[in-house]
Structures are given as structure tokens and as C-alpha cells.
Amino acid sequence: QVQLVESGGGLAQPGGSLRLSCASSGFTFSNYNINWARQAPGKGLEWVSGIYSDGSDTYYSDSVKGRFTISRDNAKNTVYLQMNSLKPEDTALYVCAAGRVWKKPYDYDFRGQGTQVTVSS
Numbered sequence: 181q182v183q184l185v186e187s188g189g190g191l192a193q194p195g196g197s198l199r200l201s202c203a204s205s206g207f208t209f210s211n212y213n214i215n216w217a218r219q220a221p222g223k224g225l226e227w228v229s230g231i232y233s234d235g236s237d238t239y240y241s242d243s244v245k246g247r248f249t250i251s252r253d254n255a256k257n258t259v260y261l262q263m264n265s266l267k268p269e270d271t272a273l274y275v276c277a278a279g280r281v282w283k284k285p286y287d288y289d290f291r292g293q294g295t296q297v298t299v300s301s
Contacts, residue, residue: 182206182290184276189295192266200261200295202276207290209257209278210234215285216250216261218272218297226272227285231259239283244270266299273297 188200202214215230228241229250238250249262259276273296279288 184278184290184292186274186276186292186295189274189297191298191300193301194266194268194299196266196299197262197264198266198297200263200274200276200297202259202261202292204257204259204278204290207278210254212278212280212289213282213285214250214252214259215277215279215288216259216274217277217285218270218274219294220269220272223272229261230283230285232282237282263297266297268299271297271299 183205185203192198211233213233217225217227219225228244229248231238231250231252235252247265252259273294275292275294277288277291281287
């Protein structure tokens with residue numbers, strides 16, 4: 181059974197940090213690119229970061245560049261999203277998704293249910 185399970189969300193203060201995890205099972209994790217997206221209430225899905233299957237390439241949206249860092253541990257079938265300098269506008273449901281087409285994150289094969297991030301004082 182394919183699973184992508186996000187964790188690490190919660191409440192953070194502006195300027196604070198959180199580290200999200202995306203743990204996978206049921207498929208060959210090292211063959212897939214992993215992307216993070218977020219959806220704020222009343223807004224569409226925004227793809228914010230992705231990492232190539234072997235970790236050799238990454239991308240970030242302009243809205244998170246310089247503040248978020250994506251990484252992966254293929255031995256643990258897990259991708260991480262380190263989020264620093266958080267802003268209230270980062271508040272959203274964060275989901276991870278696995279796909280085979282690099283830099284086409286919307287063309288995914290599997291996705292998780294998400295973890296909520298709230299940035300507020």
C-alpha cells in the first residue's frame with residue numbers, strides 16, 4: 181500500500197522555524213521526485229519546493245526561496261522541508277507528492293493528506 185505521511189506541522193510564531201517530514205512506503209522512493217505544495221484557506225494549490233529523486237537538484241518558489249530548504253534521505257524514505265523565518269502568509273496545509281517528471285510537480289503519482297502549519301503571534 182502506497183503511503184506518504186506528512187508530519188511536523190503546528191503553530192509557530194513569525195520568524196520561527198518548523199521542520200516538516202514526508203515519510204513514504206509502498207513504492208520505490210528513490211525513483212521519485214518529491215514536491216511540497218501548500219494550500220491556504222480559500223486559495224489554490226501552490227507548489228513551493230521539490231527535490232530530484234537522487235537529491236541532486238532542487239527548486240523553490242519565489243515565495244519561499246532563501247527561507248525554506250528541502251532535503252531527502254533515501255535510506256529512510258523521507259523528505260524534509262526546513263522552514264525558517266516563517267511569516268503569517270506561510271499558514272497553509274502542506275502536502276507532499278511523488279512524481280516522475282522533474283519540475284512538473286502537478287503531474288504526481290502519489291500524495292499525502294497534509295500537515296497544517298499556522299504562523300501567528
